[in-house]
Amino acid sequence: MSRRVLWIAAVVPALLLAWNGVAKIQFEEIAGPAGVQMTHTTRHFKGKSADVLRMFTSGGAAVAVGDFNNDGLDDLFVTDSDEGKHSKLYRNDGNWKFTEVGEAAGVAGGNDPLSIVADGLWFDYDNDGWQDLLVVRFGTPILYHNERNGKFKNVTAGSGFTKFGNSIAAVAFDYDRDGDLDVMLGHYFKAENLLDLKTPHVLPNDLDNAVNGGGVALWRNEGNGRFTDVTKEAGLAHHTGWTLDIGHGDFDNDGWQDFYLANDYGTDRIFFNNKNGTFRDTTEKSLGFDTKKGMNVDVADYDNDGFLDIYVTNITDEYMKECNMLWHNNGDGTFTDLSKETGTCPTLWGWAAKFGDFDNDGWQDIFVVNGLRSAGKENYIPVLVTMITTPGIDFTDVNNWPNIGNMTWSGYQRKKMFRNLGNQAFKEISAEAGVDNDLDGRGIGMADFDHDGLLDFYQTNADQKSLLYRGRTQGAGNWVQMKLIGTKSNRDAIGARVTLTAGGLTQIREVNGGNGYAGQSSLRLHFGVGRAAKLDAVEIQWPSGLTEQVNLSVNKIHYVQEGKGVVPAWGPKN
Amino acid sequence: MRQARLLVCAWALAGVGASGATLADLDRYEAALAKNADDLRAGSEYRQAVIQLKQYDRCIKFFEELVAKSPQAANAYLNYGFAYVDKIPDAGAITQVILANTALSHFSKSIELRPSWIALYTRGNSYLYWPKIFGKAPLGVKDLEEAMKMQKQDKLRSYHVRAYISLGDGYWKMDDLEKARAVWQEGAKLFPNEPRLKDRLSRSGEELAKYIDETLDPNKRVDTNLHELWEDQ
Numbered sequence: 001m002s003r004r005v006l007w008i009a010a011v012v013p014a015l016l017l018a019w020n021g022v023a024k025i026q027f028e029e030i031a032g033p034a035g036v037q038m039t040h041t042t043r044h045f046k047g048k049s050a051d052v053l054r055m056f057t058s059g060g061a062a063v064a065v066g067d068f069n070n071d072g073l074d075d076l077f078v079t080d081s082d083e084g085k086h087s088k089l090y091r092n093d094g095n096w097k098f099t100e101v102g103e104a105a106g107v108a109g110g111n112d113p114l115s116i117v118a119d120g121l122w123f124d125y126d127n128d129g130w131q132d133l134l135v136v137r138f139g140t141p142i143l144y145h146n147e148r149n150g151k152f153k154n155v156t157a158g159s160g161f162t163k164f165g166n167s168i169a170a171v172a173f174d175y176d177r178d179g180d181l182d183v184m185l186g187h188y189f190k191a192e193n194l195l196d197l198k199t200p201h202v203l204p205n206d207l208d209n210a211v212n213g214g215g216v217a218l219w220r221n222e223g224n225g226r227f228t229d230v231t232k233e234a235g236l237a238h239h240t241g242w243t244l245d246i247g248h249g250d251f252d253n254d255g256w257q258d259f260y261l262a263n264d265y266g267t268d269r270i271f272f273n274n275k276n277g278t279f280r281d282t283t284e285k286s287l288g289f290d291t292k293k294g295m296n297v298d299v300a301d302y303d304n305d306g307f308l309d310i311y312v313t314n315i316t317d318e319y320m321k322e323c324n325m326l327w328h329n330n331g332d333g334t335f336t337d338l339s340k341e342t343g344t345c346p347t348l349w350g351w352a353a354k355f356g357d358f359d360n361d362g363w364q365d366i367f368v369v370n371g372l373r374s375a376g377k378e379n380y381i382p383v384l385v386t387m388i389t390t391p392g393i394d395f396t397d398v399n400n401w402p403n404i405g406n407m408t409w410s411g412y413q414r415k416k417m418f419r420n421l422g423n424q425a426f427k428e429i430s431a432e433a434g435v436d437n438d439l440d441g442r443g444i445g446m447a448d449f450d451h452d453g454l455l456d457f458y459q460t461n462a463d464q465k466s467l468l469y470r471g472r473t474q475g476a477g478n479w480v481q482m483k484l485i486g487t488k489s490n491r492d493a494i495g496a497r498v499t500l501t502a503g504g505l506t507q508i509r510e511v512n513g514g515n516g517y518a519g520q521s522s523l524r525l526h527f528g529v530g531r532a533a534k535l536d537a538v539e540i541q542w543p544s545g546l547t548e549q550v551n552l553s554v555n556k557i558h559y560v561q562e563g564k565g566v567v568p569a570w571g572p573k574n
Numbered sequence: 575m576r577q578a579r580l581l582v583c584a585w586a587l588a589g590v591g592a593s594g595a596t597l598a599d600l601d602r603y604e605a606a607l608a609k610n611a612d613d614l615r616a617g618s619e620y621r622q623a624v625i626q627l628k629q630y631d632r633c634i635k636f637f638e639e640l641v642a643k644s645p646q647a648a649n650a651y652l653n654y655g656f657a658y659v660d661k662i663p664d665a666g667a668i669t670q671v672i673l674a675n676t677a678l679s680h681f682s683k684s685i686e687l688r689p690s691w692i693a694l695y696t697r698g699n700s701y702l703y704w705p706k707i708f709g710k711a712p713l714g715v716k717d718l719e720e721a722m723k724m725q726k727q728d729k730l731r732s733y734h735v736r737a738y739i740s741l742g743d744g745y746w747k748m749d750d751l752e753k754a755r756a757v758w759q760e761g762a763k764l765f766p767n768e769p770r771l772k773d774r775l776s777r778s779g780e781e782l783a784k785y786i787d788e789t790l791d792p793n794k795r796v797d798t799n800l801h802e803l804w805e806d807q
Binding site: 206207208209266291292293315318319320321322379381382385388389391 | 665666667668669671672675676705706707708709791792793
């Protein structure tokens with residue numbers, strides 16, 4: 001190794017580390033002035049088990065970020081869950097002003113007497129260049145086709161999505177690489193309608209190793225507006241865990257999408273793509289089995305080693321010390337949990353968590369929301385433990401669970417933001433960043449809503465008002481954003497991987513179709529590049545198999561079309 | 575302590591090494607305990623072999639049947655409780671609570687039958703593993719104060735340091751730092767080289783809280799090997 005190389009090897013990391021100390025990550029909460037503050041309501045049930053069922057279904061506060069009107073600005077779909085309550089579609093008008101158009105667009109409904117809206121997912125299922133919307137429910141999902149005029153048409157009846165499920169998570173990705181987006185739904189409870197209970201035995205059979213949950217369903221896009229349930233054919237029918245979230249990505253760099261399941265009350269699972277329409281469960285070899293309460297999956301290469309890592313939230317509180325899992329991808333099909341070593345372990349009762357480079361230094365940071373139920377002074381835990389420790393108690397029976405009433409359960413918890421220090425270490429900075437609210441967080445939708453190069457995010461909260469955090473970091477690094485447009489690949493380019501080299505650092509990003517609990521982030525990829533004034537190389541690996549190099553400049557949003565390279569931008573802000 | 579000492583029989587370990595336990599060893603221990611259910615040492619060594627082999631459920635089932643056959647065997651109940659404690663690190667967070675609670679009930683039965691130092695210390699210490707929210711620390715302190723009284727009437731034994739450590743932890747859990755430090759200091763005079771007391775006395779505030787929280791982490795295996803009882807006769 002020459003002296004010059006040695007010098008570079010010594011100095012470049014030092015410069016990068018020095019950069020880490022420059023910008024102070026800061027956010028400003030502006031949901032009210034921006035017109036996107038919404039108070040979510042969880043479903044109220046009827047009958048003697050009403051209180052317990054409401055407690056068990058305290059999710060449903062979700063956000064999906066997507067540009068439904070193709071004006072270049074990311075909009076927000078925010079769910080509500082109580083009967084008759086309407087979900088909201090907030091159109092981004094620019095300059096931090098949003099207009100609620102959910103009812104006018106025809107996507108506000110779904111909370112009927114026998115269904116509960118739990119999540120939302122934007123994806124262009126028919127590759128027409130316009131974002132369609134899947135409203136995920138405890139019930140049957142609703143598929144809305146984007147009619148390109150600000151209105152949506154309910155096309156569920158002809159879509160094949162007619163199977164009941166207690167769905168709480170949804171991701172879209174092209175698992176078979178046929179050029180259209182397939183859908184995977186995560187089911188929490190087994191397929192019993194909680195709003196019309198036929199049996200009280202609907203709750204987990206074990207609180208650490210439950211096997212009576214709803215599992216997952218994989219719906220293959222047939223390319224003609226119809227979807228077919230291929231769960232069994234894909235080898236996924238045996239999974240009966242309590243799925244809370246799904247995260248997909250190409251974990252083994254073979255060009256095919258794999259996925260990870262965060263399961264409540266028992267072990268998470270990881271599945272690798274067999275490239276023939278099926279998946280193999282490699283949990284035991286890849287991760288080992290766990291007994292934790294998996295809540296969230298987000299996927300990113302946090303240490304810039306060229307392999308996608310996985311972040312899972314669990315429950316770590318005074319009475320239960322599970323610790324999150326930051327699964328470092330070892331590159332050989334196995335993962336090592338480095339949450340304790342990196343300082344990302346304790347986030348209390350975790351829900352959504354998202355990676356994002358908040359200071360544009362080239363290292364992805366993490367934001368985590370938490371908190372189950374903030375209510376009265378009395379704590380539910382001692383009451384619950386009395387039930388749990390009753391010899392021979394049947395946990396599945398909803399009638400055996402004590403009512404929570406106005407009691408608090410892991411409530412009033414401060415959110416956590418971890419700054420990536422770039423050396424396998426994170427620093428918790430939520431208070432100084434201005435994001436340490438104590439609401440009962442659920443979902444996070446991340447995007448650069450105002451095109452200033454800083455990531456912003458929307459936080460949903462159960463039975464509480466939502467929040468919109470605007471990135472305000474001063475002295476942040478340079479950045480580049482890419483909206484990828486598939487042609488042979490799916491139009492949303494979900495699954496496309498970008499490898500970018502700048503400032504001595506090589507980073508990867510993949511376009512994902514809804515990773516993270518109760519929150520879909522922008523399809524536009526965001527890279528921070530620190531002080532680098534130019535990008536040395538940008539390579540795109542499209543799901544079709546095409547690999548393309550493009551020349552891009554910093555501090556700009558680029559539109560890149562498969563096979564054509566950089567194309568003109570659209571929207572008023574470009 | 576005299577009671578416990580009298581109950582420890584001279585049953586030999588007979589070939590079970592630190593990592594060499596076999597299922598045949600378990601058979602032998604079970605046979606021995608079937609003859610003398612109150613044999614504290616045999617029960618302790620049996621459980622150490624069980625831990626090596628991760629045969630927790632077999633062990634629990636064995637003691638369940640043993641106490642049914644020998645309902646007056648206080649030490650069998652003690653080992654029965656320990657069998658649940660031994661399983662805790664390998665269990666999920668909620669199962670840990672269930673196991674810990676069941677262990678407490680068997681420790682209580684043991685005390686009811688014969689309130690020995692080891693039983694009182696064990697139950698008292700077990701209460702301290704429960705988070706503050708459950709309010710079990712005062713119960714733990716009560717047991718540990720009883721154990722302390724008993725040991726002060728005995729000659730000083732190496733394992734008596736445990737009561738000083740745990741009783742101090744109990745006071746600390748009840749937010750009485752002054753009493754906690756006093757009992758740790760009292761212990762340090764008797765056991766000046768004891769690192770666990772030095773560690774506590776050299777810390778304060780958040781640092782001490784973190785140290786005790788880590789000590790009482792249910793995910794860490796508790797040493798339930800009772801060999802000190804017969805090594806310091």
